[in-house]
Amino acid sequence: DAGVTQSPTHLIKTRGQHVTLRCSPISGHKSVSWYQQVLGQGPQFIFQYYEKEERGRGNFPDRFSARQFPNYSSELNVNALLLGDSALYLCASSLEEVSDSPLHFGNGTRLTVT
Amino acid sequence: GEDVEQSLFLSVREGDSSVINCTYTDSSSTYLYWYKQEPGAGLQLLTYIFSNMDMKQDQRLTVLLNKKDKHLSLRIADTQTGDSAIYFCAEGPYNTDKLIFGTGTRLQVFP
Numbered sequence: 343d344a345g346v347t348q349s350p351t352h353l354i355k356t357r358g359q360h361v362t363l364r365c366s367p368i369s370g371h372k373s374v375s376w377y378q379q380v381l382g383q384g385p386q387f388i389f390q391y392y393e394k395e396e397r398g399r400g401n402f403p404d405r406f407s408a409r410q411f412p413n414y415s416s417e418l419n420v421n422a423l424l425l426g427d428s429a430l431y432l433c434a435s436s437l438e439e440v441s442d443s444p445l446h447f448g449n450g451t452r453l454t455v456t
Numbered sequence: 457g458e459d460v461e462q463s464l465f466l467s468v469r470e471g472d473s474s475v476i477n478c479t480y481t482d483s484s485s486t487y488l489y490w491y492k493q494e495p496g497a498g499l500q501l502l503t504y505i506f507s508n509m510d511m512k513q514d515q516r517l518t519v520l521l522n523k524k525d526k527h528l529s530l531r532i533a534d535t536q537t538g539d540s541a542i543y544f545c546a547e548g549p550y551n552t553d554k555l556i557f558g559t560g561t562r563l564q565v566f567p
Contacts, residue, residue, distance in 0.1 A: 386557075398553070434553060445548075
């Protein structure tokens with residue numbers, strides 16, 4: 343079975359631009375979460391979506407937004423990019439409605455803002 | 457607030473056991489996780505433990521949880537060079553995907 347897939351794998355943008363990152367969860371998983379991992383740090387929670395509804399939001403500015411589609415795939419959007427947005431963006435999925443359902447991560451999208 | 461702490465670096469000889477430690481602060485955490493990250497890759501789930509358990513063993517991996525001291529450890533038996541990576545401890549409540557991660561422990565295995 344395919345794991346969590348993310349696209350693109352790498353991206354270079356300029357300050358002020360907008361970016362859209364995409365994620366497909368593991369088949370059967372209805373919950374998708376997004377994390378930001380800055381170099382040398384652990385991942386930080388950005389959003390969780392379950393059944394197309396936002397279930398949680400981390401401490402990120404309104405420039406960050408996300409959505410989940412009927413097929414449970416998800417997009418993360420970041421507007422007005424800053425240099426500090428350069429990071430590895432990780433998508434994760436889980437069954438969520440099942441008690442013993444750990445979080446599985448994709449390989450991430452590495453975003454560089456110049 | 458919620459916080460997870462790990463030592464930054466661990467170096468072991470191939471064939472020895474590795475023990476990576478983690479402390480957390482959120483007493484309401486239900487699940488505690490260990491993830492592995494190799495260079496340029498995402499996070500690979502290694503194992504996880506429910507907070508009402510003391511120990512979990514899975515092949516070469518042993519997780520010990522001391523809930524009173526909020527201390528979690530991961531023991532890797534017969535450490536191999538392929539185990540060289542960054543290991544993240546994470547905590548999270550039941551039925552949510554909002555995990556709190558530590559800063560990671562870089563494990564270096566030398567021959």
